[in-house]
Amino acid sequence: MDISKIRTDYTKKTLDIADVQSEPLVQFELWLKEAIGAEVHEPTAMVLSTVHNNIPSSRVVLLKDLKEGGFVFFTNYESRKGLEMLENSHVALNFFWPELERQVRVIGIVKKSSKELSDIYFQSRPENSRVGAWSSPQSKGIPNREWLEDQEQAYSQKFMGKDIPRPEYWGGYVVEPQQVEFWQGRASRLHDRIQYTKINDIWSLERLAP
């Protein structure tokens, strides 16, 4: 297998400063709608990078809203990422929509979302996901798979026929963007890159070399 021969020429679309919105969240929403319309697989999946002791780590989470000034996702506040974001609120997000030959990169500051947003989203989740939030001490070592399934059984029993409240340790985060780059693949590796940077509360736009 010679993976060095895997090569795609990107030719589907173009991107110019004249085409984009002045606010990156508005531009992002347009691109997200296009990704959903184009039936991109997992259009809301984004790589979230956190930093602990100068060591970065990344994982995929799902974008669930664009509210409270940024990109909203939900997770366990006591997970590895939760503890890392408590220590260092500087994070990065990355979306890759191969079907549209597009990438969006975000650098921002993360904060917890409002409790209202967390409650509304938690209650909108299917029952098994709500039970799952109680059953899984995310990112902690556990003895085996059976232990997890026993936890799930126990919490299913506990909440049977009752409202399932949101655990205090589970909820939303909002990444407020400080820099956002929209990347459109082009032929011959001459890709289009438009970068937004927030300076004194005003977004300034720049084209970057690919």
Ligand SMILES: Cc1cc2nc3c(=O)[nH]c(=O)nc-3n(C[C@H](O)[C@H](O)[C@H](O)COP(=O)(O)O)c2cc1C
């Ligand atoms: C497509 C996809 C979507 C995911 N969505 C979420 C999510 O929204 N929230 C979450 O906590 N974990 C999500 N995960 C799991 C995370 O990638 C990760 O395994 C988990 O959050 C633990 O990360 P941590 O130990 O760095 O805290 C998702 C994974 C994949 C592959």
